[in-house]
Every structure is written in C-alpha cells, then in structure tokens.
Amino acid sequence: NPNVKEFLDNLPHKTLEESELHMFFLEYEKDYNTLVKRLNEVIPYLKSWVETDPFNNKYLKKHLDEYYFEIKKWAYSDLPYVRRFAISQLMSYYLDSEFKKEHLEFVSTVKIDNEYYVMMMVAWYYATALAKQYSDTINFLVNCNIDKDTFNMIIKKACESYRITDEQKIYLKSLKK
Numbered sequence: 001n002p003n004v005k006e007f008l009d010n011l012p013h014k015t016l017e018e019s020e021l022h023m024f025f026l027e028y029e030k031d032y033n034t035l036v037k038r039l040n041e042v043i044p045y046l047k048s049w050v051e052t053d054p055f056n057n058k059y060l061k062k063h064l065d066e067y068y069f070e071i072k073k074w075a076y077s078d079l080p081y082v083r084r085f086a087i088s089q090l091m092s093y094y095l096d097s098e099f100k101k102e103h104l105e106f107v108s109t110v111k112i113d114n115e116y117y118v119m120m121m122v123a124w125y126y127a128t129a130l131a132k133q134y135s136d137t138i139n140f141l142v143n144c145n146i147d148k149d150t151f152n153m154i155i156k157k158a159c160e161s162y163r164i165t166d167e168q169k170i171y172l173k174s175l176k177k
Contacts (some may be wrong), residue, residue: 004169022042027056053080087122090103126154127158130168134168138171152177155175
C-alpha cells in the first residue's frame with residue numbers, strides 16, 4: 001500500500017501512537033533487508049518501552065544469524081531505547097533453540113548508564129533466561145560482574161516469575177547483593 005510506505009518514510013512521527021503503528025507495520029514485513037533498513041530508520045526515534053518491547057516479526061526466524069549482528073550494533077548505541085530494543089530482540093528470539101552462552105556475557109556488556117528502562121530490560125532478559133536456560137544462566141550470574149542494582153533487579157524479576165520453581169527462588173534470593 002503506497003500510503004503505508006509514505007507513512008513509514010515520514011520520520012520522526014509526532015505521537016507515540018504513530019510510532020507504535022510504525023512498529024506494528026514492520027511486524028508484517030517479509031523481506032529481511034527491507035525490515036532491517038526500516039528498523040534502522042525508526043529505532044533511533046523510539047522513546048518508550050511501549051514502542052520497543054512488543055515488536056515481533058515472525059519472518060525474522062529465517063534470518064537469526066544475520067539478525068544477531070544487527071542486535072549487537074544496536075546494543076552499543078548511545079540511545080537508551082535502541083539498547084533496550086536490542087536486548088528485547090535477543091530475549092524474544094535467542095532464548096530457545098538459538099540460545100548460546102555467549103549471549104549471557106554479551107548482555108552484561110550493554111551500557112546501562114543509570115537508564116532505568118535499560119536496566120529493567122537487562123533484568124527481564126536474565127529473568128527470562130533463568131526460566132528458559134536455568135543451568136547456564138545461574139552459572140553465569142553466580143560469577144558475573146553485573147552492578148548491584150541490576151543484579152538485585154534480576155533476582156526480583158526472576159522471583160516474580162511463575163516459571164521459576166520455589167526452590168530456585170530460595171536459592172536466587174540467597175544471591176542478592
């Protein structure tokens with residue numbers, strides 16, 4: 001639809017709802033190169049978790065090796081919501097069959113810079129990793145160098161999860177800094 005293309009080209013958007021709609025349209029983009037181009041155009045303008053977190057393009061699953069390189073670039077952005085988007089994408093696509101231990105280390109290198117919403121995404125990532133890849137994730141967390149506030153938020157988020165057993169929660173609480 002030419003109206004959609006015109007809308008996607010018209011950046012930055014004026015309202016949160018327009019940005020949400022933009023991300024919604026990109027969820028249906030089937031061409032990987034077009035999708036990445038469009039994401040690179042829009043994510044620098046995102047200013048809310050409402051715009052970054054829900055994004056889920058089912059066609060990306062065919063391109064996860066390539067997409068990981070994009071995620072790594074975004075994770076080192078100076079813009080907090082670009083970093084948050086990168087971690088949310090890693091959490092969405094790489095905690096099941098595509099999981100690698102190196103992802104745990106990678107997320108720990110993402111700059112938080114006192115950005116609450118970046119810290120919360122890091123915590124959410126590790127809490128979800130604990131639910132899906134407990135053994136590798138707990139081994140990483142026991143020996144990691146994550147700052148105290150983020151580490152304690154990871155524990156809190158994990159203990160709020162229904163996917164973490166009561167025994168695991170007791171152990172996690174004992175790790176609190």
